[in-house]
Amino acid sequence: MSQQPSSRASVAGAGWECPASGELRALKPRRPFSWLDPRPLLASRNDKLARAGWLGGDPTNDERRAWMAALGVSDPRIDRSDLGRVSFVLAGDTGEGDMSQYVTVPLLERLSAVTDFMVIASDVIYPAGGAATYERNFYDVYAGYERPIYAVPGNHDWYDGLTGFMFHLCGVETAPPSVGGPLLRRLLWRRPPRLDDDERAQLRALRDARPRAGQPAPYWLLDTGPLQLVGIDTGITGEIDRDQAAWLRRVSAASEKPKILITGKPLAVDGRFHPGSIEGEPGRSVDEIVRERAHNYVAAIGGDIHNYQRYPVAVEPGRTIQYLVSGGGGAFMHATHTIPKVALDGVNEEAFRCYPLxxxxxxxxxxxxxxxxxxxxxxxxxxxxxxxxxxxxxxxxxxxxxxxxxxxxxxxxxxxxxxxxxxxxxxxxxxxxxxxxxFDWNDPPLFKQVLHVEASTGELRIRCLGITGCAGREAGVVEDELLAAPDADGVWQWRVAGP
Ligand SMILES: [Fe+2]
Known part of the structure; x- marks a missing residue:
């Protein structure tokens, strides 16, 4: 990857005042995405309904349970244990379908040659899921990424009851489980858009033309030779259901391999911890499962917030877990200047990193x-x-x-x-x-980013690649680089390798 100066080196390194990439101009999105149109806001209304306790609360846990029952899967697993070395790209919050997403394409097409797969961490499709929207915001954009794509859903993917996500990521075409609850919520609740037979056939053809991924469910264990990825589904409000929590504890304890959690809601973000609640278990959290020494988590990566943040948290003396936010993969940029000086239990400002600065x-x-x-x-x-x-x-x-x-x-x-x-x-x-x-912005620097993760036995590397849209920087700029290896006690030790 490019050894160009990063945004930490200089104003020019950040991509200010650079000419726009010619490759990018050739990739102009077909239609700009528009949040100002009232329809996306209306389509996202389940977010507000789910958070309204007086309407009966969030039905997502029940819906997910119903999906899992319909799938008949109790141990959702993607077996890539054939990969003795693994290389993958992680992109967060990808699905606006406009320039903020297209600007990542020149880099992703280069990474297609050197990675085994892509993982999308939350919000595959804005503003509200929808099977038909995948054509424009997924298949068109990633046509040049010729490897399987796995994903965990974000809140936006749930605004159609997860129907589009299930159709395209999991290959499941059944109708979504019906939502019970109070009459008023049922009346107001947005149902997934219907597809006619032609649309369905056309979308199926798009899905089947992509490299087969074989993702069984919205949450999953992806097993590779040297590393396990554990993807969880945090629904609309960030809570995981009790069945998923039981599964998470089970798979976390089942293997000694180092693990990376992938979640739609980061566990540390904007200078605060968000441990991630579990249905029916007040006081317990996803973070508690991640921190358990025997589970051997080395990192927890979440989307949801559209920038890059890294909190290397000393969870106990001699053991650090990297808590990352990586949501700069294809939507408008969330500010980092509003992040307060970092002073958390186990991590301070000196060790904190973010992109953009x-x-x-x-x-x-x-x-x-x-x-x-x-x-x-x-x-x-x-x-x-x-x-x-x-x-x-x-x-x-x-x-x-x-x-x-x-x-x-x-x-x-x-x-x-x-x-x-x-x-x-x-x-x-x-x-x-x-x-x-x-604030939609289509000129460089766009401050997007993805992660490139590589692992072999006893070795792990994570790089945050900044994407500006600048000419000559289409291969990405290393904005953060980490290496890890186990010490004599088998505890993974991290070091910063640059820039
Ligand atoms: Fe998002």
Missing amino acids: RGDSLSFYSRLYATRIPFAGGLEIVPAQAAAYMAERLGIAPAKADAQAVVVSDRTRRAAARIFPLPGQGKRGLLQALFSEF
């Missing part, structure tokens, strides 16, 4: 506000100023060499003071959808 995130958002809000031109903060400002605000040194000697101007301070309270920078439910459209 907070200064680049602030500069990016300042440009968006400056160009999209009338008479707000004064809000723009250039990248070097933004980097210096964020370092000063957090009491840390700027990573970029060309920001280290920069003096923060009063103008920057005034602009930042106005930007931080503005809406649209964090994840705020359905309202975020409106902002994301408002």
